[in-house]
Amino acid sequence: MVKFTKSFKPKQENGKERRKWSSWWLIGASAAVVLAVIAAGAVSPMAASKIGSLVSSNYKSCQCSSAQDTGKYKGIIEDCCCDYESVDSVNGEVLHPLLQELVTTPFFRYFKVKLWCDCPFWPDDGMCRLRDCSVCECPENEFPEPFKKPFHRGLPADDLVCQEGKPQAAVDRTLDSRAFRGWIVTDNPWTNDDETDNGELTYVNLLLNPERYTGYAGPSARRIWDAIYSENCPKYASGEICQEKKVLYKLISGLHSSISIHIAADYLLDESTNKWGQNLELMYDRVLRYPDRVRNLYFTFLFVLRAMTKAADYLEQAEYDTGNNTEDLKTQSLVRQLLYNPKLQAACPLPFDEAKLWQGQSGPELKQQIQKQFRNISALMDCVSCEKCRLWGKLQVLGLGTALKILFSVDGQNQPSESPQLQRNEVIALVNLLNRLSESVKYVSEQGPSIEKIMSKQISDSSEPKHGSTWKRAGESLFQLW
Numbered sequence: 001m002v003k004f005t006k007s008f009k010p011k012q013e014n015g016k017e018r019r020k021w022s023s024w025w026l027i028g029a030s031a032a033v034v035l036a037v038i039a040a041g042a043v044s045p046m047a048a049s050k051i052g053s054l055v056s057s058n059y060k061s062c063q064c065s066s067a068q069d070t071g072k073y074k075g076i077i078e079d080c081c082c083d084y085e086s087v088d089s090v091n092g093e094v095l096h097p098l099l100q101e102l103v104t105t106p107f108f109r110y111f112k113v114k115l116w117c118d119c120p121f122w123p124d125d126g127m128c129r130l131r132d133c134s135v136c137e138c139p140e141n142e143f144p145e146p147f148k149k150p151f152h153r154g155l156p157a158d159d160l161v162c163q164e165g166k167p168q169a170a171v172d173r174t175l176d177s178r179a180f181r182g183w184i185v186t187d188n189p190w191t192n193d194d195e196t197d198n199g200e201l202t203y204v205n206l207l208l209n210p211e212r213y214t215g216y217a218g219p220s221a222r223r224i225w226d227a228i229y230s231e232n233c234p235k236y237a238s239g240e241i242c243q244e245k246k247v248l249y250k251l252i253s254g255l256h257s258s259i260s261i262h263i264a265a266d267y268l269l270d271e272s273t274n275k276w277g278q279n280l281e282l283m284y285d286r287v288l289r290y291p292d293r294v295r296n297l298y299f300t301f302l303f304v305l306r307a308m309t310k311a312a313d314y315l316e317q318a319e320y321d322t323g324n325n326t327e328d329l330k331t332q333s334l335v336r337q338l339l340y341n342p343k344l345q346a347a348c349p350l351p352f353d354e355a356k357l358w359q360g361q362s363g364p365e366l367k368q369q370i371q372k373q374f375r376n377i378s379a380l381m382d383c384v385s386c387e388k389c390r391l392w393g394k395l396q397v398l399g400l401g402t403a404l405k406i407l408f409s410v411d412g413q414n415q416p417s418e419s420p421q422l423q424r425n426e427v428i429a430l431v432n433l434l435n436r437l438s439e440s441v442k443y444v445s446e447q448g449p450s451i452e453k454i455m456s457k458q459i460s461d462s463s464e465p466k467h468g469s470t471w472k473r474a475g476e477s478l479f480q481l482w
C-alpha cells in the first residue's frame, strides 16, 4: 500500500464583453427563445460514440497536432493526442459518471485548506476580513481534530458582512465523523502551499460547497486574473515556439473557462427569491464565444487526465482509508475503473504527450522559470477575497500543480517515468479538479451548440435598427424563464 504524503514545505478590466438588448425585443422574443432552447436541448448534441472506429487510428500513432483544426471542435485537440469527438464520447459515457460518484466518497469529499487570506503580493484590499469573522476563530478545544467528531459550525447571521454581504460566498464547514489516516512528508516544487498543520487548516466537505456563482466580481477578482495572466502566464503570441509557456497559459485559461462555466451553470438569477439556474448569456459571453477558451478547456482536461493515468500504478495501490471499509472499498474500485477503463484506453490511450517538453539545452532553466510562475499563481490564491472562490481556486490550482508534479517530476530524485510521492490532499485535489473539468467539458459538448445558436440569433436580431433606441442588459431575466 502506498501512503499519501504530507508536505512540510516552509512558507516561502479588460473590456467586459457585454451586449445590449432592446427592451421591447425582450418581451416579444422571450417565449420564442425559451421554446428554441427546449427544442435544441431535446436534440441532444452529445457526440455519438466512435470509440470502436477510433481505436486503430488513435492507438497506432499519437498524432500530436500543433496546428488547430479548421473545423470548430473537430479533429485532434491542439498539442494533445485525442480528438474532440472521442473526448466527448468517453467523457460522457465513462469518465463523468465515474468521477461524479468518486467525489462523493468520504475520501474524496474532504479537502484540507487554509481558508483565510494572507496575500503576499498586496495589502488587504478591504475585503480580506474573513479571518476575523470566519469559523476559524473557534475555541481551541474544537481544533485540531475536526474529523474525529461531528463538527457543525457556520457563519452567524450577523457575520454576513464579512462575506461582502454575500452569504453564498461563505464556505460551509460542516463535517461528519469520518477520519483520515496515512501521512508521510514530501514537497511539491510546483505549488506554494504551506500545509503545516499549525491549527490554521480547515477541513471542508466539498459536497456542501459547490463551485458556483458567489457574487465575487469587480476590481478585486479582476486583479487576480490580471496578475495571473500578465505576470505569470502571458498569452503566447502566434508563432510562439516555446511549447512549455504555451502549456502554462493554456492550463490557466482552461481552468478559467471551467470556473466561468460553473458560475454560469449555477447562477443566482434572482436574489429576492433566491432563484438559482443557468445563465446562458454569461456562459456564452465568457466562454463559448471564444473558441480558444473552449479549446483550452479540452486541453486542460486531457492534461490532467494524462497525469491521472500516468500515476495509475501509484493511485491503484494507494490507501483510501477513512475508517469505513465499505466506502473505502468502493473508492478503490471506482479509482481502478477510472484508471483502467478499456473505453478510455482505446479512445484516448495517451491524452497528452509530456515527453516532448523540456527538451533542448534550456530545458532545466525553463522548467525552473515556469515552476516559479506556477508557484506565484498558487500563492495568488491567498489574495482571492471570496472564501468559497478561494477554496475552489486553491483546490484546483493544487490539482494542476499535482498534475505538473506527476508529469514533470522531478527534482532529480525520481526517474521521469516513475510517479512521485503524492500527498493525500494532492490526490483529492487532482480528482476533484478532473471532475470539475469533466463537468465543464460535458456541459460545453452537450449544450454549447444550442446556446451558441440562440445567442448568435439574438445578436443578429438585436443589431437590426428597427429595435429602437432603448437598450438594456436583459440576458439574466430572459434566461430565468428557461
Ligand SMILES: Cc1cc2nc3c(=O)[nH]c(=O)nc-3n(C[C@H](O)[C@H](O)[C@H](O)COP(=O)(O)OP(=O)(O)OC[C@H]3O[C@@H](n4cnc5c(N)ncnc54)[C@H](O)[C@@H]3O)c2cc1C
Binding pocket: 013, 014, 015, 016, 211, 212, 213, 214, 215, 216, 217, 218, 221, 222, 224, 225, 252, 253, 254, 256, 257, 258, 259, 260, 263, 286, 293, 381, 384, 388, 389, 390, 392, 393
Ligand atoms: C481563483 C478564482 C476563483 C473564482 N471562483 C469564483 C467562483 O467560484 N464563483 C464566482 O462567482 N466567481 C468566482 N471568481 C470570480 C470570476 O472568475 C470572475 O472574475 C468574475 O465573475 C468577474 O468576471 P468578468 O466578466 O470580469 O471576467 P473574468 O472571468 O474575471 O475574466 C477577466 C479577463 O480575463 C480574460 N479571460 C476570461 N476568461 C478567460 C479564459 N478562459 N482564458 C483566457 N482569458 C480569459 C478576459 O480578458 C476577461 O476580461 C473567481 C475568481 C478567481 C480569481
